[in-house]
Amino acid sequence: MEVGCSRPAHDSVDSAAKPSVEKTEPKKETKPMVRIGKKAPDFAVSAYKDGGFTEVKLSDYLGKWVVLCFYPGDFTFV
Amino acid sequence: MSVDSAFVHKVWTDNELSKMITAGKVPFPMLSDGGGKVGEMYGVYDEDAGVDVRGRFLIDPDGTVVGFEVLTPPVGRNVLETLRQVQAFQHVRATKGAEVCPSGWKPGKTVLKPGPDLVSNVWKNWKVKEAFE
Numbered sequence: 449m450e451v452g453c454s455r456p457a458h459d460s461v462d463s464a465a466k467p468s469v470e471k472t473e474p475k476k477e478t479k480p481m482v483r484i485g486k487k488a489p490d491f492a493v494s495a496y497k498d499g500g501f502t503e504v505k506l507s508d509y510l511g512k513w514v515v516l517c518f519y520p521g522d523f524t525f526v
Numbered sequence: 527m528s529v530d531s532a533f534v535h536k537v538w539t540d541n542e543l544s545k546m547i548t549a550g551k552v553p554f555p556m557l558s559d560g561g562g563k564v565g566e567m568y569g570v571y572d573e574d575a576g577v578d579v580r581g582r583f584l585i586d587p588d589g590t591v592v593g594f595e596v597l598t599p600p601v602g603r604n605v606l607e608t609l610r611q612v613q614a615f616q617h618v619r620a621t622k623g624a625e626v627c628p629s630g631w632k633p634g635k636t637v638l639k640p641g642p643d644l645v646s647n648v649w650k651n652w653k654v655k656e657a658f659e
Contacts, residue, residue, distance in 0.1 A: 482568045482594065488585045489567045493527070496535035497555035504555050507589070513612055514585040518559070518570045518578035520599040522530045522538035 527557035529577055570596055584611060630657035
């Protein structure tokens with residue numbers, strides 16, 4: 449086992465050390481869920497970018513750091 | 527990414543966002559998650575409200591999820607905290623895990639070098655007050 453910030457726990461802990469990350473795993477465990485240390489599920493969606501419409505695939509960003517943000521909706525206040 | 531169409535993203539950008547940001551345009555693609563299918567995969571789709579809640583996922587260059595945060599809609603994110611986390615993960619990656627980033631770490635602050643010598647000696651290398659600086 450790699451020495452790091454992993455702690456001896458019941459479950460396999462990601463060796464790419466990071467302190468307390470919130471585990472927020474909402475309901476329905478049956479579907480493929482996002483887990484810390486696991487691959488982000490790929491997707492292809494339509495997008496608005498630089499004044500035009502295009503398609504964006506998450507896998508197009510391999511090799512780069514990605515901040516993927518969801519929000520409730522356009523024109524919402526926060 | 528929201529459940530809005532790319533057309534609505536355009537209208538929102540043209541009519542409001544462009545007036546709020548100095549660059550005049552949004553510097554990243556605005557993704558459309560029609561029907562919340564992607565949000566469902568990521569565990570952030572609220573089927574009662576029919577929207578994606580405020581989820582933020584950090585994904586490293588290998589496509590691995592290294593962190594996430596999910597908030598209910600009425601409270602906004604802390605952008606600087608997101609950037610701090612990216613910088614910290616980048617530091618760990620650049621050192622291939624030889625250096626790790628304790629609580630509150632920012633570039634230039636104390637890193638820890640995991641290994642036998644550090645066991646029970648973190649207190650000599652890092653002070654709790656650094657987490658609040």
